[in-house]
Amino acid sequence: MSTPTLRDEIIEKHGKNAWDLVLTVYVNFYYSELEIIDLCARWIPRRDDLREKQYLLHHASDEIVHARLFREGVERLGMPWDGFDHGKYRIDDIDRRFRKLYESEDEIEVLIGLNLYAEGVLAMEELHQLGRNKPEYFPEFSRIEREERRHMGFGVSVAKRLLDESEETRRRGIEYCKWYQEHLDNYLGGELSQTISWAIDQGFVQDDYIPRTRERFNETMSKLGLLEV
Numbered sequence: 024m025s026t027p028t029l030r031d032e033i034i035e036k037h038g039k040n041a042w043d044l045v046l047t048v049y050v051n052f053y054y055s056e057l058e059i060i061d062l063c064a065r066w067i068p069r070r071d072d073l074r075e076k077q078y079l080l081h082h083a084s085d086e087i088v089h090a091r092l093f094r095e096g097v098e099r100l101g102m103p104w105d106g107f108d109h110g111k112y113r114i115d116d117i118d119r120r121f122r123k124l125y126e127s128e129d130e131i132e133v134l135i136g137l138n139l140y141a142e143g144v145l146a147m148e149e150l151h152q153l154g155r156n157k158p159e160y161f162p163e164f165s166r167i168e169r170e171e172r173r174h175m176g177f178g179v180s181v182a183k184r185l186l187d188e189s190e191e192t193r194r195r196g197i198e199y200c201k202w203y204q205e206h207l208d209n210y211l212g213g214e215l216s217q218t219i220s221w222a223i224d225q226g227f228v229q230d231d232y233i234p235r236t237r238e239r240f241n242e243t244m245s246k247l248g249l250l251e252v
């Protein structure tokens with residue numbers, strides 16, 4: 024008989040839904056990283072300041088490492104990366120948001136949507152809770168969380184400069200911020216509500232996952248002073 028894998032353990036201890044949840048997490052993080060690499064690359068030629076260009080290079084190169092870590096994370100559990108249908112696990116909303124950002128010509132929208140919201144709010148809370156509650160299944164998540172904090176920092180620094188330079192940019196920033204606030208309200212309690220409740224039931228995340236994510240949203244966006252309360 025072959026040695027049981029962590030995948031077998033997850034299914035035995037937590038059920039098949041938990042295994043699907045684990046794959047959902049890894050697959051969506053992996054594909055998000057690929058999108059972020061392309062998004063960073065798109066903005067490198069548009070930035071003049073060398074330090075700000077360097078942020079994008081550093082950011083993209085961190086994401087290449089993360090993409091590898093997510094892939095290896097699945098393999099470590101005993102599932103070959105090419106051994107399952109990724110499409111079944113992908114969350115459409117993430118693809119739509121990245122498409123919107125990729126098509127945007129407005130840098131403040133990209134910084135708010137990517138560095139602050141996708142990374143600084145959604146990814147950070149997820150990485151933080153899964154890495155802390157289930158380090159045996161998500162062993163690299165704490166490290167990745169630290170690096171996501173850096174990406175959020177890059178975004179805050181460039182966004183602050185843009186906002187200080189123009190009142191018009193600030194006005195658009197407030198609008199984007201409202202858009203993401205509304206998105207957050209619909210997202211976690213909508214498309215993801217079933218997945219989040221399985222995650223809570225099985226102790227993968229805490230039962231106040233949604234309010235904590237909202238709190239993180241308020242904290243993160245208030246770094247730019249864009250939140251209208």
Ligand SMILES: [Fe+2]
Nearest residue numbers: 056085086089
């Ligand atoms: Fe990342």
Ligand SMILES: [Fe+2]
Nearest residue numbers: 142170171174
């Ligand atoms: Fe990141």
